[in-house]
Amino acid sequence: MRANFEQTFGAVAREFALTFQIMFGGGSASLELTKTGDGGALDDIGIEINARPPGKRQQNLALLSGGERSLTAAALLFAILKVKPTPFCVLDEVDAALDEANVARFRAALDDLRSTSQFVVVTHNRGTIEIADSIYGVSMGDDSASRVLSLRLDELITVAPHLR
Amino acid sequence: MRANFEQTFGAVAREFALTFQIMFGGGSASLELTKTGDGGALDDIGIEINARPPGKRQQNLALLSGGERSLTAAALLFAILKVKPTPFCVLDEVDAALDEANVARFRAALDDLRSTSQFVVVTHNRGTIEIADSIYGVSMGDDSASRVLSLRLDELITVAPHLR
Amino acid sequence: MHLKRLEIHGFKTFASRTTFEFRPGVSAIVGPNGSGKSNVVDAIRWVLGEQSQAMLRSRKSEDLIFGGGSKRAASGFAEVSLTIDNSDRTLPVAFDTVTITRRVTRSGDHEYFINRAKVRLRDIQEATATLGGSYTIINQGLVDNVLDLRPEERRRLFEDAA
Amino acid sequence: MHLKRLEIHGFKTFASRTTFEFRPGVSAIVGPNGSGKSNVVDAIRWVLGEQSQAMLRSRKSEDLIFGGGSKRAASGFAEVSLTIDNSDRTLPVAFDTVTITRRVTRSGDHEYFINRAKVRLRDIQEATATLGGSYTIINQGLVDNVLDLRPEERRRLFEDAA
Numbered sequence A, B: 001m002r003a004n005f006e007q008t009f010g011a012v013a014r015e016f017a018l019t020f021q022i023m024f025g026g027g028s029a030s031l032e033l034t035k036t037g038d039g040g041a042l043d044d045i046g047i048e049i050n051a052r053p054p055g056k057r058q059q060n061l062a063l064l065s066g067g068e069r070s071l072t073a074a075a076l077l078f079a080i081l082k083v084k085p086t087p088f089c090v091l092d093e094v095d096a097a098l099d100e101a102n103v104a105r106f107r108a109a110l111d112d113l114r115s116t117s118q119f120v121v122v123t124h125n126r127g128t129i130e131i132a133d134s135i136y137g138v139s140m141g142d143d144s145a146s147r148v149l150s151l152r153l154d155e156l157i158t159v160a161p162h163l164r
Numbered sequence C, D: 001m002h003l004k005r006l007e008i009h010g011f012k013t014f015a016s017r018t019t020f021e022f023r024p025g026v027s028a029i030v031g032p033n034g035s036g037k038s039n040v041v042d043a044i045r046w047v048l049g050e051q052s053q054a055m056l057r058s059r060k061s062e063d064l065i066f067g068g069g070s071k072r073a074a075s076g077f078a079e080v081s082l083t084i085d086n087s088d089r090t091l092p093v094a095f096d097t098v099t100i101t102r103r104v105t106r107s108g109d110h111e112y113f114i115n116r117a118k119v120r121l122r123d124i125q126e127a128t129a130t131l132g133g134s135y136t137i138i139n140q141g142l143v144d145n146v147l148d149l150r151p152e153e154r155r156r157l158f159e160d161a162a
C-alpha cells in the first residue's frame, strides 16, 4: 500500500516536472512529500506543489496568476493521466482563464494525451476546439429545453459566433 | 440605522430587478429580506437572491450556469452602485465566464454607470475594452518585471494578440 | 475502454431525449451561457453514481428533473444512460458493451440498471470505481482546486488516482 | 472624487517605478497571463489599507516586494502611491488632491503617508472607509462570491454599502 503509493508518487512527480515545462514553455515545478508527525502512517503524509513559471523565481503558490494556476493544475492532472491513464476525462471550461498562447500549449498537451484517454471538453475557446474529432453545439430553445447539433469545424463560424 | 438599511435595501431591490432584466435581456430577479428569530435586531436579518433567466422558470440559485452567475452578481453590484455610487470600482476579469452576447450586455451596463463611477477593468475580452477611455497593456519583461504601455484601441490588434 | 454514447432524457434542461455519440479522441461541447453544456457534465457524473448535491449543482433530486418553462410542461422523470465499450474489461462486468442507466421520478423513485438488469446504486458505484471519476471529471470553476487543498487532502486525492 | 494616478515601485512584479494615469470613465488593463494585471489590483487594495494576506494573494509581507529573477536583483522595498482628486471632499482630508502612500521594507518596516505627512495605517483605513473597498474591488475569480454567501453574510456586505 505504502510502497505502491511512493512508487506512483515518484512517477507522477517526474512526469509533472516535465509536463509543467511543456505547458509553460519553460520554468520548473516539483511535487514534494511532507510529513506531520513521526509515524510511518500514510495519514501523516501530504503532497506539496512547487511551481516556478519561466523567468520568475521560486515563490509561494499563492502568488501565481489566474492563468498560471489553471495551467499548473492542468499540468498535474495530465501528469497523473500519463502515469495512470483513465479511460476518459471530462473537462468543463478548465481553459477559461488562459490567454491565447497558453490555450495553444494546453491544446498541445491534450493532443499528446488523446491516444491513451478519451476527452470530453466543454470550452468557449476556438483554439481548444481545433483538435476536436467531434463538436457538439448546445443551445437553449425557446421552450426552455436544450437542443444539440453535431457540428463540423468549418460550420463553427456561422453556427457558434459566441466562441472566443 | 435599521430604517436607513430598509430604505437602502428597498431602493437596491428595485434597481436590481431592473438591472437584471437589462443585463439578461429579459427574465426576472428579486431580493428578499429573511428573518431568523423574532427579534428586531439587524443581526437576525438576511438577504436572499432570486434569479430567473429569460425563458426559464424560477429555480434555486444553485442551478445557474457559470455565465449566469457572473451576470447576476454583476447586476447586483451595479444595482448597489446606482443607489449608492462609490467614486471608483475595480473589476478583475469579472466578465471571464461570459459569452459574446453577454459581454455586450455587460459592457452596456458599464457604459451606463461610467458617468457616476470611475471604473478600472482588467479583462481579456475585446468587447469590454471597446468602451474604455484608456487602455493599459501590461507585459512581462525578460527581467521578470512588469512593463506597461498606454495603448490606443486600434493598436490592440498588433500589440495585444492574446485578447479574445 | 471508452465512452460510446450518452443519452439524456428529462435531466435538467434536456427535456427531449438527446443523444451524444462519443468517439475515442477529443469531443468538444460548445454553446452560449446557460445553454446546457455543464448540465451534460452533471449527467455523466450522475449516471456514474454521484450523490453529492453540491457536485451536481442542485439542492434536492427534484432539481435534476426538467422543470418546464412558459412554453413546455415539466417532465415527470429524469433518465440518463451511458453506453461504454468494455472490450478490455476495464469495468468488472462480463460484457463487451455496458450500458449504465439511472432514473429518478418526481415522486422520488430511484432506479438503476446495468445492461437493463435492475441493480442498486452501490453496484453502479462499485463497477465504475476504477474510472477515477473523483478527479477525472472537472467541474466548471474548480480546475485549480487542487492548488488550494491542504497537503494531506492532496495526498488523499492522489491515493484515489494511484 | 476620482482616482488620478497610481504609482507602483517595487510592489510584486513592478520592480521599476510604474505610473498609471486614470481618467474619469473606464480604464482597461490588458495583457497575457502572469504579466501583472492582478498585481495592479493588489497594489490598489494594499495602498488603501488592506491587511488580509488572502486578499493580497500573499503569505507574508515580504511576498509583496519584488523578489528578483535570473536577470534582475530583488528590490529592498515596495511602495505604492495613489493620487486622488478630492475636490468634492469625499475623503475627510482638507485637500483638493490627496496622495496616499504605503511602503514596506524587506526588514519589515512599515510606513504610511497622506500628502507626505507620516500617519498610521489606521488613519489611511479611516480616511478611505467611505470608498467601499470591501465590495468595490472585485478580485479575479470572486465575482460570484455574493451568490454563495449565507443570507446574514450578504446583509453584512450590504450594510457596508448602505
Ligand SMILES: Nc1ncnc2c1ncn2[C@@H]1O[C@H](COP(=O)(O)OP(=O)(O)OP(=O)(O)O)[C@@H](O)[C@H]1O
Pocket: B053, B056, B059, B063, B064, B065, B066, B067, B068, B097, C011, C012, C013, C031, C032, C033, C034, C035, C036, C037, C038, C039, C040, C062, C063, C064, C065, C066, C067, C068, C140
Ligand atoms: N431541472 C431543470 N429544469 C429546467 N432548467 C434547468 C434545470 N436544471 C438546470 N436548469 C437550467 O440550466 C441552466 C444552466 O445550464 P448549464 O449550467 O449547463 O449552462 P452552460 O451551458 O454550462 O453555461 P455557461 O457557459 O454559462 O457555463 C440554468 O439556466 C438552469 O436554470
Ligand SMILES: Nc1ncnc2c1ncn2[C@@H]1O[C@H](COP(=O)(O)OP(=O)(O)OP(=O)(O)O)[C@@H](O)[C@H]1O
Pocket: A053, A056, A059, A063, A064, A065, A066, A067, A068, A097, D011, D012, D013, D031, D032, D033, D034, D035, D036, D037, D038, D039, D040, D062, D063, D064, D065, D066, D067, D068, D140
Ligand atoms: N514579489 C514578487 N516578486 C516577483 N514576482 C512576483 C511577486 N509577486 C507576484 N509575482 C508574480 O506575479 C505573477 C502574477 O501576476 P498577476 O497575478 O498580476 O498576473 P495576471 O496578469 O493577472 O495574469 P492572469 O491573466 O493569468 O490573471 C506571478 O507569476 C508571480 O510569480
Ligand SMILES: [Mg+2]
Pocket: B065, B066, B067, C037, C038, C039, C140
Ligand atoms: Mg457551464
Ligand SMILES: [Mg+2]
Pocket: A065, A066, A067, D037, D038, D039, D140
Ligand atoms: Mg489576473
